[in-house]
Amino acid sequence: MIAFVTANEGKFREVSAKLLDAGVRIVREDRTYPEIQTDRLEKVVRFAATVLDDQVRGDYLIDDSGLFLDALGGFPGVYSAYVYKRLGCAGILTLLDGVSDRGAAFQTVLLLRRGGDHEVFHGETRGTIADRERGAGGFGFDPIFVPEGASKTFAEMSLSEKNAISHRARAVDALVAHLRGPKEP
Amino acid sequence: MIAFVTANEGKFREVSAKLLDAGVRIVREDRTYPEIQTDRLEKVVRFAATVLDDQVRGDYLIDDSGLFLDALGGFPGVYSAYVYKRLGCAGILTLLDGVSDRGAAFQTVLLLRRGGDHEVFHGETRGTIADRERGAGGFGFDPIFVPEGASKTFAEMSLSEKNAISHRARAVDALVAHLRGPKEP
Numbered sequence: 001m002i003a004f005v006t007a008n009e010g011k012f013r014e015v016s017a018k019l020l021d022a023g024v025r026i027v028r029e030d031r032t033y034p035e036i037q038t039d040r041l042e043k044v045v046r047f048a049a050t051v052l053d054d055q056v057r058g059d060y061l062i063d064d065s066g067l068f069l070d071a072l073g074g075f076p077g078v079y080s081a082y083v084y085k086r087l088g089c090a091g092i093l094t095l096l097d098g099v100s101d102r103g104a105a106f107q108t109v110l111l112l113r114r115g116g117d118h119e120v121f122h123g124e125t126r127g128t129i130a131d132r133e134r135g136a137g138g139f140g141f142d143p144i145f146v147p148e149g150a151s152k153t154f155a156e157m158s159l160s161e162k163n164a165i166s167h168r169a170r171a172v173d174a175l176v177a178h179l180r181g182p183k184e185p
Numbered sequence: 186m187i188a189f190v191t192a193n194e195g196k197f198r199e200v201s202a203k204l205l206d207a208g209v210r211i212v213r214e215d216r217t218y219p220e221i222q223t224d225r226l227e228k229v230v231r232f233a234a235t236v237l238d239d240q241v242r243g244d245y246l247i248d249d250s251g252l253f254l255d256a257l258g259g260f261p262g263v264y265s266a267y268v269y270k271r272l273g274c275a276g277i278l279t280l281l282d283g284v285s286d287r288g289a290a291f292q293t294v295l296l297l298r299r300g301g302d303h304e305v306f307h308g309e310t311r312g313t314i315a316d317r318e319r320g321a322g323g324f325g326f327d328p329i330f331v332p333e334g335a336s337k338t339f340a341e342m343s344l345s346e347k348n349a350i351s352h353r354a355r356a357v358d359a360l361v362a363h364l365r366g367p368k369e370p
Contacts, residue, residue, distance in 0.1 A: 034232065036269065037220040049221065075271035079264055082222065086260035087280070094280055095272070 002112070003029040003060045005052060008081075010139035011168065013062050015110075018163050018172040024179060026061065030110070041078055045111035049118050059114045061175075067141045067170060069098065069129065070103035070159055071184060073137045080140065089144045101161060103131040106145060106154075106167040110175055119178060123171030188214040188245045189195065189298070190237060195324035196353065198365075200295075203348050203357040209364060211246065218247070225303055226251060226263055234303050244299045246360075250353060252326045254314065255288035265325065274318045274329045283311050287314040291330060291339075291352040295360055304363060308356030310329035323347060 004026045006012055010085065012028045021025055033048045033055075044064040052060060058137055062084045066080040072095060076083035096102060103126070110121045124148050133143035135155030142154035154162050190213045191197055197213045204211055221232045237245060238270075251265040261268035262268060266278065281287060288311070295306045311332040311333050318328035320340030327339035332350055339347050348354045 012202075035222040037222055037264070064278045075268070079267060081224070082264060086258045090206070091257075091280060094282070094321060097279070 001058070002026045003056065003058060005029045005031060005056060005060050005062050006032065007032050008063075008125065008139070010123035011065070014159065014166070014168050015061070015063065015162055017159055017170055018169050019176070020180075022172075022176040024176065027092065029056070029060070035064070038078060039074070041107060041109040042122075044078060044117050045099040045109050045120065048117070049111055049113060056113075059087065059112070061113075063108060063168065064172075065106065065108040067092075067145065068105045068107060069096070070093045070105075071099045083138050089141055090151075092129065092141065092144060093132065096129055103127075104129050106141075106147075108166075108168040108171040110171045111176060112178075119175075120176065123167040123174065125165060125167040125170065186191070186243070187211045187299075188241065188243065190214045190218065190245050190247050192217050192243060193248075198247065199344065199348055199351070199353050200246070200357055202344055203354050204361070207357075209275070210360065212246070220249070220311070224259070224262060224292040227296060229263060229306075230305065231303070232297050234298060236250065236274075238298065240275050241298075246298075247296050248353065250291065250293040250355075252277075252330065253290045253292060254281070255290075256284045256286040263265060269325050274326055277314065277326065277329060278317065280342060281314055284344070288312075289314050289330065291326075291332075293351075293353040293356040295356045297363070298359060304360075305347040306359035308352040308354065308355045308359065310350060310352040310355065 003053050009138045016026055033052055034046050036047045045062050049064055065154040066077045068074040068077050086111045089121055105124050105126045108123045127145050130144045130153055132144050134153045145154050171177045189197055201211055207358045218233045218237055220229050226249045230247050233247055251262045253259040253262050290309050290311045293308045297304045312331050315331050315338055319326050321337045323340045330339050
């Protein structure tokens with residue numbers, strides 16, 4: 001059994017549903033851990049793992065995700081949770097007011113500790129920032145993110161719609177492929 | 186001799202000048218260390234010290250500082266260096282466009298490791314955010330911060346003017362008082 005260490009219920013909902021589809025069951029461990037200030041999600045999870053390795057028994061999974069805006073040099077990126085708490089979606093819309101480049105990417109990095117090893121899995125979904133908040137699903141910046149090829153924001157999608165194309169779901173796909181091991185020839 | 190561990194030349198310039206006035210000489214150690222994501226400057230330096238204690242020989246000093254905007258729940262606060270790099274002063278002015286509450290505080294926390302002990306010193310300067318950038322001195326958000334009782338921004342002041350009233354200088358004052366020990370009766 002893998003423990004998903006996260007204080008974010010939305011992340012657990014998405015990851016557990018996606019993994020259940022693949023026949024993998026996880027449990028939630030609701031706790032926080034130190035996250036360092038860095039430009040890269042992968043550094044956050046790798047540093048956190050050095051701390052969690054001493055504190056969590058057995059296999060565990062952690063998720064660090066962020067919204068990276070092209071016009072703002074990747075802001076808020078690794079600090080998305082903090083920026084969401086302080087500025088909300090409204091703050092991002094204010095910063096992009098009158099800015100023509102509304103390109104953005106949501107990224108997730110998952111780290112799995114299994115049997116003493118660390119494996120990292122990446123997922124990305126590109127899209128654009130909407131002109132206003134739309135929808136009540138998902139969490140965080142979902143109401144302003146329209147993934148490429150879609151017209152709805154993440155917050156206007158059902159869990160299964162979001163899980164078909166999201167950055168987090170893509171990272172979970174990579175994790176599942178790893179858990180299944182190399183394909184038979 | 187105390188080593189001031191910082192990658193920020195502006196911080197070294199201000200602290201070393203202020204300490205020299207008090208007869209304390211420091212050297213600069215130009216390196217970075219892990220900074221955790223948290224709402225409090227003191228937590229950043231205390232966590233960093235647990236790492237630096239294993240890496241730096243002898244006495245050392247570290248500085249974590251931030252600009253806390255009243256109208257934005259303390260944003261950018263502990264993340265000021267990152268937000269400055271990504272959004273600049275212009276980003277803060279955009280976020281405050283049309284906002285009547287322009288109150289803000291600059292804060293510094295210094296941590297001194299001396300003889301195995303950690304001592305922490307706080308400094309704060311309250312002020313307001315200017316309508317536009319003014320001045321070329323200082324660093325970071327100095328061009329938009331007007332300290333209480335002044336009409337110039339920090340960036341329009343000389344080093345000695347800023348060092349008479351700044352958050353960092355006030356933290357250094359507390360450090361100097363500590364180094365001098367209790368006053369004679």
